Amino acid sequence: MGIKPLLTKDFATENLKQLAVYEKTGGYTGFKKALEMQPDALVDLVKASGLRGRGGAGFPTGNKWSFLPKGMYPRYLVCNADESEPGCFKDRYLMENSPHQVLEGILIASYAIGCNLAFIYIRGEYLPQTEALEAAIDEARQAGYLGKNVLGKGYDLDVILHRGAGAYICGEETAMLTSLEGYRGEPRLKPPFPAVKGLYGKPTVVNNVETVCNLPHIVLNGADWFKAIGTPTGSGTRLWCMSGHVNRPGNYEMENGTPIRELIEEHGGGVWKNRKLKAFQPGGASMMVLLPEHLDVGLDFDAIAKAGSLAGAGAMVVMDETTCMVDAARRYVKFFEHESCGKCTPCREGTYWMANIFDRFEGGEAKVGDIDLLLDIGYNIDGRSFCPLGDASTWFPRSVIKFFRDEFQEHISEKGCPFKKSVQEAVA
Amino acid sequence: MATVQTDQVTLTVNGQSVTVPKGTLILDAAKKVGIDIPIFCSHPKMAPVAVCRMCLVEVEKMPKLQPACAVYVAEGMVVKTTTEQVNKYQKGVLEFLLINHPLDCPICDKGGECPLQDQTYQYGPGASRYQFDKAHFDKSVPLSDKIVLDRERCILCWRCTRFSEEISGERELALIQRGVHTIIGTFNDEPAQSAYQGNWTEICPVGALTSRQYRFISRPWDLDRTPSVCPGCSMGCNIQIDARNNKIGRFQSRENVAVDDSWLCDFGRYSFPNFQRQSQERPRIRRGGRLEDVSYDEAIAFTVDGLKRAGGQAAGWASPADTNEELLLFRRLFRDVLRSPHLDHRSATVVDAEPGDMTLSIADIERLEHVVLLGGQEVIDAAPVLHLRLFKSQRKGVTVLKVGAGQVAEAVAGVSPDCTAVGILATEANKAAAVDLQTKLQRKIKGSVRRLIVTTGPNGRGAKDLGILPHLGPGYVALNGQAGTGRTEWPGAGLRALYVHESSPLHGFTPTDAESMWLPTVPLLVFHRFKPSPLDEMAHVILPGHAFTEKDGTVTNMEGRVQRIRKGIDAAWVREDWLVFQEIANQLGASWSYESVGQITSDLVRGLPPYMAVNQEARVLWSERP
Ligand SMILES: Cc1cc2nc3c(=O)[nH]c(=O)nc-3n(C[C@H](O)[C@H](O)[C@H](O)COP(=O)(O)O)c2cc1C
């Protein structure tokens, strides 16, 4: 347990972005080995490795690949590099440090599922990362890793890099496909699932950047090796994006199952300014808040879910004792209100309403019934929305009401934010 | 053990067992046992989108509420639509829909027939807990010269945008912006061009899309609603005439899957002002060059006098918007009473009409493999709702080939020899080319080739069926040796009287240049019509008649479907047109004794048995000879 650089092991190497340097660290040997295997064997290997998607939902990657209907071509792979979850910056780190590793992962996944045209949908604001990937794609094409007859093995593959236009919803896989096709970024009705009817109506796999980065290592070292890392239901490592009131924010690649305490206290150097930990939020803006009492929970999908939150996309937002939880929730709710695509009623109207109520707390005009009203609005959104964005918009605020109801009450009785002063001090 | 393969699925909805075909939506399965699930975005003609979230119900074994409009039934499914959870959520979603809704019902055209209003009463919360300013949007956005959009009332159900995409295929309406700022609009705010915009106002579940013509005209409960048929063209789309104080407020669609599939075109829908009556005029006769008001009896006597003198030299023109009942009497007046063969309903000469012109039905277009639109857009312009059927067919995989009327060779080349079912659509003007194409295709392909000729006027087909033609009698029988002259031959034919009967300004008698020269020389011009026209200036007798929207009867559409039209507006001081015909005939020696339109219809069927179809409002089948 603990820090375990797997994807990031060579990140200290100078010029790792360059193909030659990447190859020197063993780059593309995974892909070469994969090319010698039967695609089906690759799928089985990834299934056996227990790799679960790093984009948020934690779905077993090999299983997802095997859902593609037999004999239906063309098939597409779309690498999800939209990373727009507040608190998440791991995909960006992976892309800017080792774009070839991302590409190698895409090559392996594409070969495994029988795809000849892969896409990378990258967050529009990620300009340096886009440039890094573009350069890598060019180099790879010149070196024969991409194009017709890859490495002379009779396999064709090309990669198209597509920049998003700044919508969080386009990280959701069906909205991403819709956006990629040139339409408004909005999620689609499921079923049909992308595996059956995805991009341009063809069978499609969507995989996160970090997910595919695991593939070269799994192919090179085998399923058993990978399974031995992490927990029984969570093989491997994850990059945790630590931010907030912590001494050393940043990306940390941790073996799955490592206690959260180790991440925050040891590697993050603990809460800043010698303050006490009030709460932390794993997963990203969507996820439920956890308390110091949860510090010994393992960094792992299932363990965090059991504790009442979700590991999501690997964020770890640390909040010290001066944090106004009402304000934190307000900010997140406003984010969702801003990012709601507007397709379905509960999310479109509900997030707008919640945001209004939170503003009222902030402005000191909240009424006694507002807390329960927020909970009730949340109840009417969660599980009723068209896609998980709406559902998730309620998770953090409702968990905050659960654990910090008194802070809401104080906002009402004190006609404003009791933390305002301390927050201002903290900023100063 | 062998399992029984079945395409039926049995499920329970609120404890009631229901068996439906596989692929049925929960919503429709529930409807089958009389259980209504409230909806907004769902529409029977459009693919489910499940955006409004009004229809969520409980389905056992599924953790979340499920949209009944988008989830298909499964064997053994247990659906509950009235649980506490569902009821609470329905209140919740209506509360959401209303937080930014202006609730200006008192000044909203939709008030009284508004699904949002109705469902709020039925399922909604009594009061809102929303205490903030509502988000504001533009309230009267001109989408075109026909439609005004109120963006505050829009609940973003996507029906109008889906119509634009899935039904008309024009993709003119789109969603703009996102989240609570989402609005409906056209590209760059340019005026909408669609010929089908009126349908948007009908499918909009709120008062967001309104017709300029109907804005602020009436409250729904003040409307008298009469089922009828559109006077616009030979398609025969079913309408409802909505009138207030005996004045037409609007035409609404009335679904007939075989004809209109529940849509209208704007030309037809917005044609109703043509049928508004301006004044209570009386019959007039010309004396000393001037028209004088007289009684019906006087005008009829005058007419009889003139017709008697003309006898077999009297010509009659009845409009293709007359009812079959009127046409029957009109024909008998001329052929049997006056013994004149000079009958017509057409504007220009066309090749022979025959049952082969309607071997293809409108609904069957969807079941073809290939359809040739001979004359292209011209065919659509003649019957605009055909476009919607063609687009629907295209979406189902039918190949639609649009060629110019002269491009028969191209059309033949475009159809592959192993094609199983081909259809040809053309206007009457291009009938000869259509027949040519049909012959050539029949030689080329192994499957069937059928044609549908788009006729003129809501009853142009009936006029042909009933023999309002100089050379054909009822049922397309040739008038061997007894044929008369047709309209284009009349100038110079030495006629002594012309009787023009016209029920619709859309399909009136518009004189050609030659006719304008000839008409003043005709000894007797009887103009029996609904609306004044330049012909008034030349007429010796003007007999006020009823408009298409003012009478009962039947009309036959292009494919031979006989449908009823009904009196939507009452103009009691105008004598029934058929009664006027009867009085004229009787004064000329006949002894007709019809007391109602129904009696004429019965006689019509007796004389022309294929018209039995009228009882089912079905197509007349002339033994289907090609
Ligand atoms: C609102 C929303 C936003 C999402 N954003 C992202 C994202 O930015 N990046 C990502 O990889 N997955 C995102 N996802 C998850 C994707 O839908 C999808 O599950 C994932 O890309 C699949 O890849 P994986 O199996 O490799 O995890 C998002 C999901 C939702 C509902």
Ligand code: SF4
């Ligand atoms: S929950 Fe609804 S409105 Fe929100 S992002 Fe998803 S589809 Fe759009």
Ligand code: SF4
């Ligand atoms: S304008 Fe009417 S039909 Fe169109 S989205 Fe809004 S509510 Fe629906």
Ligand code: SF4
């Ligand atoms: S297609 Fe013809 S019948 Fe139908 S609505 Fe239009 S004008 Fe009327």
Ligand code: FES
């Ligand atoms: S009717 Fe089902 S979601 Fe709108």
